[in-house]
Amino acid sequence: MSRQSNRTTDSKKMNSELFTLTYGALVTQLCKDYENDEEVNKQLDKMGYNIGVRLIEDFLARSSIGRCQDFRETADVIAKVAFKMYLGITPSVTNWSPAGDEFSLILENNPLVDFVELPDNHSTLIYSNLLCGVLRGALEMVQMAVDVRFAQDTLRGDNVTEIRMKFIKRIEENLPAGDD
Amino acid sequence: MADESLFDFLHMEIVSHVYKEQQNSKGEMDNKDRAVCVSVLESMGFRVGQGLIERLTRDSPSFKDELDVMKFVCKDFWTKVFRRQVDNLRTNHQGTYVLQDNKFSLLTQLSSGKQYLDQAPKYLAFSCGIVRGALSNLGMDSVVTAEVSVMPSCKFQVVIQKL
Numbered sequence: 001m002s003r004q005s006n007r008t009t010d011s012k013k014m015n016s017e018l019f020t021l022t023y024g025a026l027v028t029q030l031c032k033d034y035e036n037d038e039e040v041n042k043q044l045d046k047m048g049y050n051i052g053v054r055l056i057e058d059f060l061a062r063s064s065i066g067r068c069q070d071f072r073e074t075a076d077v078i079a080k081v082a083f084k085m086y087l088g089i090t091p092s093v094t095n096w097s098p099a100g101d102e103f104s105l106i107l108e109n110n111p112l113v114d115f116v117e118l119p120d121n122h123s124t125l126i127y128s129n130l131l132c133g134v135l136r137g138a139l140e141m142v143q144m145a146v147d148v149r150f151a152q153d154t155l156r157g158d159n160v161t162e163i164r165m166k167f168i169k170r171i172e173e174n175l176p177a178g179d180d
Numbered sequence: 181m182a183d184e185s186l187f188d189f190l191h192m193e194i195v196s197h198v199y200k201e202q203q204n205s206k207g208e209m210d211n212k213d214r215a216v217c218v219s220v221l222e223s224m225g226f227r228v229g230q231g232l233i234e235r236l237t238r239d240s241p242s243f244k245d246e247l248d249v250m251k252f253v254c255k256d257f258w259t260k261v262f263r264r265q266v267d268n269l270r271t272n273h274q275g276t277y278v279l280q281d282n283k284f285s286l287l288t289q290l291s292s293g294k295q296y297l298d299q300a301p302k303y304l305a306f307s308c309g310i311v312r313g314a315l316s317n318l319g320m321d322s323v324v325t326a327e328v329s330v331m332p333s334c335k336f337q338v339v340i341q342k343l
Contacts, residue, residue, distance in 0.1 A: 016182040018261055019190065021231045022306075025224040026194055033201070047197055051189045058185055088181040111182055130190075 016088070020114050027127060037124040044126070048133020049140075056138040059085065067142075071167050072096075074144070075103050078135070078165075087111050091163075107161040110154065118155050127155050135165065143171045184263070191286065195221065195302050218305040225309020226316070233314035236260060246340060249318050250277050257314055262286075262307075275340040279311075280333070287332035300328040311336060 026047075030040045059065075063081050068074040075093045084090050089111065095104040112128045126132075132148040139146050145168040152162035198220050202213045236257060243249045254266035258281070268280040286303050290296050304326040312324040321341040328334050 017232060017235060018228070019182040019187040021228045022187060022190055022194070022224075024231075025227045026190070028227070029220065029224055043197075047193050050196070051193050055185075055189055058189075086183045086186055088183070 016111060017114075020112055023112055023130070024116060027125075031122065031125070037122055037126075041124075041126045041129045044129035045133040045136075048130035048135075049137035050133075051130070052134035052137025052139075053141050055086075055134060056141045059138065071100060071103075074139070075105075075165070079105055082138075095164075097166075101167040103165055104151065105163040105165065107163070110161045113155055116155060123156065126150050126153065128153070128161070131163065135163075140171065143173060145169050145171050188286070188289065191303075191306060192289075194224070194306070199302065218301065221302075221305035222309035222312070225306035225311075226313035227309075228306075229310035229313025229315075230317045231313075232261060232310065233257065233317045237318070243318070246275070246320065247271070249315070249320060250279075250338070253311065253314060254279055261310060275342060277338040277340075279336040279338065281336070282333045284332050284334040287328065287334060290331060294330065297328060297331065300331060300334075301326070304328070304334065308336065311338065315340075 027040070027044070030043050031037075034040050034043065059082055063085065065077055065081060068077055079091045079093045083105075089107060089109065091105040091107045093103055094106055096102070110128060112131070116127060118125060118127065128150065132150065135148045136146055147166040147168055149164055150162070151164040152158035152160055154161050198217050199209075202217050203209050206213055243252065250269060250271070254269050258264065258266050258279075262281065262285045264281070264283065264285070266279045267282045268278075270278045270280075284307075286307055287300060290299065290303065308324040308326050312322055315322045315324075315338070323339045323341065324336060326334055326336050
């Protein structure tokens, strides 16, 4: 019995390594292709966005979560369901703005950065910026325009990793042209 | 622990990105451009394969011989990376091996059958690199290519380079 579970955990861990190693290879390649960190950050965000707009369907299909009533519910779903499902971690939701349109996700540990160190000449690289794009793309598909950015990053010396999410506006669904 | 689907999503986006970038700088793609894309993807896979095999074989004893290594790749390594074992391993006992996976995990989402057959090589380059990287860290230099005739079945050909 225990042998069986060991294999499953190992298999999940190995897949985790496949993902984190692939992500590392991607960032390395982008650093080679683009002159500066700013451009790499932009590419990671763009690629994250492309992933996010497809990931949301996978998420909705597997989680059977209904429509969120407000931004607070959205925050909880992101932290407790989505992050748990895809990255196996549950960030805490904190630092709500008084208007309730901005909050932080605090990640104690970030699976993307296992075994990663930023070299000195890449101090402005936002290594995990793909995540910002993913969140932005996924939420856009459920009619929410948001701004997502890293406020703190353990790779750059901070104690925790903090992702700041701000609600911009509701995106009106584009209805097809009617008969009028 | 990262979910399996994350790798699938990331891999597809990486392939898309590499081809888009190559296209943008040229306007249209010729065979040379396609070769560049395949090469970029393959070398990314190579680094990943090296890393993966290192962690997988950290505590294992060394292998008896070349065939032993290939069997390990077909069973343990393939299971960990591609979520199943290789279905068929053939060799001419002279350094060439053919690994057949009838339901290759990176192809199952594309289609089954003949549709998109010409797109398949794009999605195999990275995996070829993974295999080559793994073998490299096990002390075997190789050339790895992949061939698809009916998706999602795939044959990887490994030719060990003798020094």
